[in-house]
Amino acid sequence: xxxxxxxxxxxxxxxxxxxxxxxxxxxxxxxxxxxxxxxxxxxxxxxxxxxxxxxxxxxxxxxxxxxxxxxxxxxxxxxxxxxxxxxxxxxxxxxxxxxxxxxxxxxxxxxxxxxxxxxxxxxxxxxxxxxxxxxxxxxxxxxxxxx
Numbered sequence: 001x002x003x004x005x006x007x008x009x010x011x012x013x014x015x016x017x018x019x020x021x022x023x024x025x026x027x028x029x030x031x032x033x034x035x036x037x038x039x040x041x042x043x044x045x046x047x048x049x050x051x052x053x054x055x056x057x058x059x060x061x062x063x064x065x066x067x068x069x070x071x072x073x074x075x076x077x078x079x080x081x082x083x084x085x086x087x088x089x090x091x092x093x094x095x096x097x098x099x100x101x102x103x104x105x106x107x108x109x110x111x112x113x114x115x116x117x118x119x120x121x122x123x124x125x126x127x128x129x130x131x132x133x134x135x136x137x138x139x140x141x142x143x144x145x146x147x
Contacts, residue, residue, distance in 0.1 A: 014136050025115025026128040030075045040146040042069040075110040076100040081135035
């Protein structure tokens with residue numbers, strides 16, 4: 001598990017406090033969720049992960065993620081970045097999906113759940129965990145660069 005930032009309450013940081021598994025998905029409990037994607041962060045992210053613009057996103061209706069990126073809570077952004085990484089790193093025949101839900105508003109903790117349609121989802125658990133960690137790392141790096 002990634003180590004907690006030196007100052008986890010810092011405004012520009014996200015961290016994974018724990019992981020859990022279900023039959024076909026991995027959930028990362030992410031803290032630091034008061035942050036939302038700024039226009040500068042969205043532009044920087046789309047520049048290095050252009051496929052995010054075409055992700056389907058059911059948040060607040062139909063459409064694609066690009067239409068919802070600015071102003072999105074960062075754990076929701078982590079969800080989409082992790083899925084994008086998984087598609088790049090794994091068998092492209094799998095379909096990955098995610099959901100981001102509040103766990104505790106007082107501690108700013110959300111569950112980012114990512115899973116796949118594989119007949120053997122356990123094959124993807126480690127890759128999913130790694131993708132979630134990489135997504136948090138990427139967003140923290142971009143936050144520090146666009147601040």
